[in-house]
Amino acid sequence: AQKVTQAQTEISVVEKEDVTLDCVYETRDTTYYLFWYKQPPSGELVFLIRRNSFDEQNEISGRYSWNFQKSTSSFNFTITASQVVDSAVYFCALGRMDSSYKLIFGSGTRLLVRP
Amino acid sequence: DTEVTQTPKHLVMGMTNKKSLKCEQHMGHRAMYWYKQKAKKPPELMFVYSYEKLSINESVPSRFSPECPNSSLLNLHLHALQPEDSALYLCASSPTGTASYEQYFGPGTRLTVT
Numbered sequence: 001a002q003k004v005t006q007a008q009t010e011i012s013v014v015e016k017e018d019v020t021l022d023c024v025y026e027t028r029d030t031t032y033y034l035f036w037y038k039q040p041p042s043g044e045l046v047f048l049i050r051r052n053s054f055d056e057q058n059e060i061s062g063r064y065s066w067n068f069q070k071s072t073s074s075f076n077f078t079i080t081a082s083q084v085v086d087s088a089v090y091f092c093a094l095g096r097m098d099s100s101y102k103l104i105f106g107s108g109t110r111l112l113v114r115p
Numbered sequence: 116d117t118e119v120t121q122t123p124k125h126l127v128m129g130m131t132n133k134k135s136l137k138c139e140q141h142m143g144h145r146a147m148y149w150y151k152q153k154a155k156k157p158p159e160l161m162f163v164y165s166y167e168k169l170s171i172n173e174s175v176p177s178r179f180s181p182e183c184p185n186s187s188l189l190n191l192h193l194h195a196l197q198p199e200d201s202a203l204y205l206c207a208s209s210p211t212g213t214a215s216y217e218q219y220f221g222p223g224t225r226l227t228v229t
Contacts, residue, residue: 033215043203045158045220052215091157095214101146101171103214105157 002027004094006106013082014114021077021109023092029053033095034068034075035103040088051075052097082113118142119221121206127227130196136224138189138206144219146170146212147189149181150205152223158205164189165212196228 003026013019025034036048049059051068059066063080079086088111094104119140128134138147146165150158163171164183172181178200180192189206203225207218 035217037220042222043205043225044222045205045207047217047219050217097213097215101148101163101165101212101214102160103218108155108157 002029002094002096002104004092004104004106006090006092006109008109009107010110010112012112012114015084016081017113018078018080019082019111019113021079021090021092021111023075023077023106025073025075025092025094025104027073027094027096029096031097033097035093035095036066036075036077037091037093038088039091039108045091048077079111082111084113084115087111087113119206119208119219121204121221121224123224124222125225125227127229128193128196129229130198132196133192133194135193136191136204136206136226138191138221139187140208140219140221141187142208142210142219143186144208144210145186146209146216147183148207148209148218149179149189149191150207150220152203152205154202162191163212170212193226196226198228201226201228 005024032053034051037045065078067076089108092106149161152158162181182190203223205223206221209216209218
């Protein structure tokens with residue numbers, strides 16, 4: 001079964017705090033892709049990162065960093081020094097490397113960054 | 116340019132109306148998608164077009180009818196909708212139609228059925 005779990009429904013932090021969004025996935029595939037998307041109040045899903053199952057290197061992009069751990073089936077997302085503009089719903093998603101088109105989305109984590 | 120555009124942004128329609136949602140991308144992507152998103156839920160895949168052919172229909176009711184006139188355009192024709200069809204409808208595209216590529220989403224059409 002393919003499944004993505006984002007256990008944190010909602011997180012509230014004060015600006016400049018660091019925050020980590022958890023993502024745990026289940027798959028029987030040995031090769032797969034993982035994604036993070038941001039959905040601000042405007043509604044558009046914004047692509048943040050794609051990671052394939054063979055690449056367990058952590059990635060940093062500005063204030064964003066991602067920790068992929070295959071051993072625990074987790075792909076966590078950390079925002080350093082959060083800003084009000086980071087307030088959004090964040091979705092983690094799983095994609096298969098076959099001809100399947102479907103992304104398996106987690107339920108999303110709503111992040112509120114207060115000034 | 117990683118932009119997917121959608122029109123209209125908002126749509127209110129009665130249950131007997133016929134309307135269409137439009138989506139356009141100029142990234143040369145060969146796969147395009149329609150998603151439906153209810154409040155506080157993740158997007159749900161409705162249809163996938165790959166190389167202008169319908170590849171996936173996720174058991175969507177026939178009152179939703181997709182159309183892909185060319186590789187850049189995707190339409191969703193709506194007819195005899197129900198109030199429960201009110202949602203945000205998102206269009207997306209990707210280079211090819213496998214889930215190994217990231218999808219780029221448009222801003223969505225917020226549909227209200229009265």
